[in-house]
Amino acid sequence: MNRHGQRIGEPASRWRMQIVPIATVMIASALPLMLPLVASSPVLPPLGLLFFLSWQLLRTEMWPVWIGLPLGLWDDLFSGAPIGTAIALWTAASIAIAYLSQRIYWRGFLHDWAIGALLVAAVQALAVFITFPHAPAGHMLGLVLPQIIISVLLMPLFLRLTGKFDNFRLKRR
Template identity: 80%
Template sequence: MNQKGPRLGEPASLWRMRFVPIASVMFASALPLMLPLIANSPVLPPLGLLFFLCWQLLRAEMWPVWIGLPLGLWDDLFSGAPIGTAMGLWTVASIAIAYSSQRIYWRGFFHDWAIAAASVAMIQSLAALITHPHAATGRVLGLVVPQIIISTLLVPLFMRLTGMFDNFRLRRR
């Protein structure tokens, strides 16, 4: 008997369940190097960070809290920041999101948006201060404010894209 489509009760592909979230973060971290854009200050939002936070907020149980180490290392390799910057900051964000997921039982869209916006603002500010330790604090933070605003406004889009990737990830063969 030749059947078309998935069988009832058939599980999703294990390869796709593990690969899609990691690949989306890694591709998003590498994407700014592929775009032909030249700027004096950072204007592109941290795409890898946005996908990382959205996956953490959408599926908090999917990754261990230490997943920020390898994905942060990948982002550090492509962002030009000192090695360990994103590794440490993403891991702290992962721990904070895991902690808040245990404390906040009924979290809605606006809660997730606020958590992602606060995380992006904190991570980008600290990363800028770590990257430029001898520059004036106000000037360094002034450079990343447009990037933080753009990132905050793009969180709903990235949540939607993460949801689409999650549907693809969970789809049966």
């Protein structure tokens, strides 16, 4: 035992290893409903999606590819989008990240930011088209464009926050 009460080679808490990533995504998906904000168009970035993509980019091997199903369902319950929108789009994003992880062996911060930015933009644009199928495309993209820009600019912050949560997750005791 060392002076902090830890044994050398002791594994991290199994509870934290499994709960922290899922809890961050679920809390982030529900957080916009807890904020006292009224807007006529989407302004808040999809916080759950940003954490979901950040976890996938940081720890590709941690979750199975189908993890977008339950986490997407949770997000659909809080986002107001038709049930199945985030399920399908998050699972497709998870598959895309798994595919790219097999193709790009040496990824850096800029690669992760670019991949995350493309996926955030694609998921948000497709979610708008699924949610409002009969609305004019130019009008809907104009409404969601500020949200996409904010999300892309926040991606590095969420990658950093996910790294901090990962350090907490892997910490012993």
